[in-house]
């Protein structure tokens with residue numbers, strides 16, 4: 001298969017920050033970028049050659065978009081399956097629609113992982129109240145009820161502390177198909193972002209440690225401070241996932257590291273991931289360039305880290321007292337500021353991130369948190 005070379009146009013389904021950083025990487029290498037989403041003046045559209053605003057269900061518009069590009073990728077995995085199929089009539093879609101299909105619904109994702117003997121938290125499929133009561137009896141409390149349709153960043157999840165919480169939890173998620181998951185008492189949350197090429201080449205960015213706040217990623221520290229055995233196992237799991245799904249592109253595996261040093265997969269994201277943003281500044285090849293290389297059928301780039309780093313998200317909350325004090329954060333010479341071009345700063349909305357580079361991961365974490373504090377005036 002001939003690679004898609006610089007000068008070609010690549011299509012992105014979705015138009016958020018992941019598409020924006022992909023477009024920046026693609027343009028740097030001389031590709032053109034077309035983005036497709038229901039919105040306009042989007043984070044991706046602002047830095048793309050062409051921005052198409054149409055519904056994902058407008059399959060004629062999807063076909064016209066796919067006709068104008070050499071390959072299609074996505075930055076938002078909740079694109080309907082029909083959209084990916086319509087695009088695939090005219091251009092290769094990478095990762096394929098089948099990867100989207102498996103990973104965009106929790107029941108399918110967990111069943112898939114389990115059938116490949118990959119480690120997941122104990123779970124039960126819940127489609128009605130009776131199944132929930134039975135599942136709570138089997139898995140015990142605490143447990144977590146999660147809607148089958150993602151619900152990212154903790155949306156569509158309710159913790160069940162005692163049996164009496166079950167029915168209120170069921171009503172809270174809207175009585176929809178769900179999974180009940182046993183609660184994992186974890187020591188750390190970690191993730192691995194990896195890429196797989198058209199020819200089956202594999203490269204990952206190693207294991208990083210993630211800290212969440214209110215279910216949203218807050219801080220990533222790279223590399224994770226975990227024993228070598230854990231690193232090897234996490235990378236092995238990640239590779240097995242990409243191979244089992246036959247991914248061409250980038251995928252992130254989020255995992256819990258239990259107190260006994262065991263790794264359990266929490267979630268897959270078949271695209272660049274927030275916990276891989278550090279790669280933009282701290283690695284030879286970023287996760288976005290890697291996605292481009294994979295999608296275009298080029299060899300993957302080196303995932304070597306140039307130095308330890310840490311990434312802190314900037315949510316809309318940082319704007320609560322007005323525009324953040326960018327100059328103060330910029331005064332820290334080893335801190336990079338990334339903003340996504342979003343026009344309104346709602347609480348909880350991902351507006352940008354900071355990355356700190358340092359000689360140790362712990363120092364990078366300390367620096368990036370200090371930089372973020374400096375943004376708050378007064």
Ligand code: AMP
Nearest residue numbers: 121144153154181182183184212215267
């Ligand atoms: P998710 O949306 O599934 O990624 O979950 C968001 C966050 O909720 C995770 O990053 C964990 O901090 C927590 N969480 C989710 N599932 C579990 C579980 N089975 N046991 C313990 N904590 C969980």
